Amino acid sequence: MFLYEINENHVTIEELLRNHWRLGKKLVHELRMAKAITLANDELIQWNTPLQAGSIIKVAFSIPTSNYKPTPICAIDVVYEDDHCLIVSKPKGMSTHPNDARDTHTCMNHVMAHIKEQGGIYAEHIHRLDKGTQGLLLVAKHPLAKSIFDRMIEEKSIIRMYAAEVQGNIRGASGTISEPIGKDRHHATKRVVSKSGQHAVTHYEVVARYKNSCVVHLILETGRTHQIRVHLAYIGHPIIGDTMYGARVTASDDYELHAIQLEFDHPFLNKRIIVKDKQ
Known part of the structure; x- marks a missing residue:
């Protein structure tokens, strides 16, 4: 669940999901059927009702459990984090994700340890780095973020x-x-x-x-x-x-x-994010 502030006048929920976040039809349908979007006070709202800038909506949905086995502690640096994503600095010589069940000390295993410490259950990487490459890796903290960041990677809007x-x-x-x-x-x-x-x-x-x-x-x-x-x-x-x-x-x-650097327009915070790694 998260809160989102509408940043322009006369935007409907339908327009937000389809035109701004550009979610897939299946995901939009699932959100509609689950009545996942309400006003901040839990009041139901019609998806074709225009909202004013500054309106706060609540987005609530079920989150699946990611399959990465957490390491005992997170031994990698979290460089940036908010409610929707985090950016870690992957060390050289560490794989981005497991290739089989025996692979339990990859970057995503360490990320899962960090997520678990916060009481979370979901983390999925948006791109990957070769084992021999070090530096910044973007990770989604819920499925909506994963869907949007995946699309942004495809459209080359994450630099x-x-x-x-x-x-x-x-x-x-x-x-x-x-x-x-x-x-x-x-x-x-x-x-x-x-x-x-x-x-x-x-x-x-x-x-x-x-x-x-x-x-x-x-x-x-x-x-x-x-x-x-x-x-x-x-x-x-x-x-x-x-x-x-x-x-x-x-x-x-x-x-x-x-x-060394990740740069993108944050789809939920409505601001430009620029994160640099230590060199």
């Missing part, structure tokens, strides 16, 4: 920024890599640029230059597996240490890719 140091110096200050990505037939986990692959777009900007490398900030339009790593290697500038994609071996024998 995800990453930072990486790459081999060599990229020509020019910025650019866009628009190349489809598919599976490598010769390597189970590797991805390649392929004409038969999925549409993938990465924007980059050079923010620092050194003798034999440069630091780039990258914004994803799509979220393909290993997208940034594949695209940077494709233009001849793999992430330093990313030997899978052609980089030289380093002392750490590993690459560094960091999800």
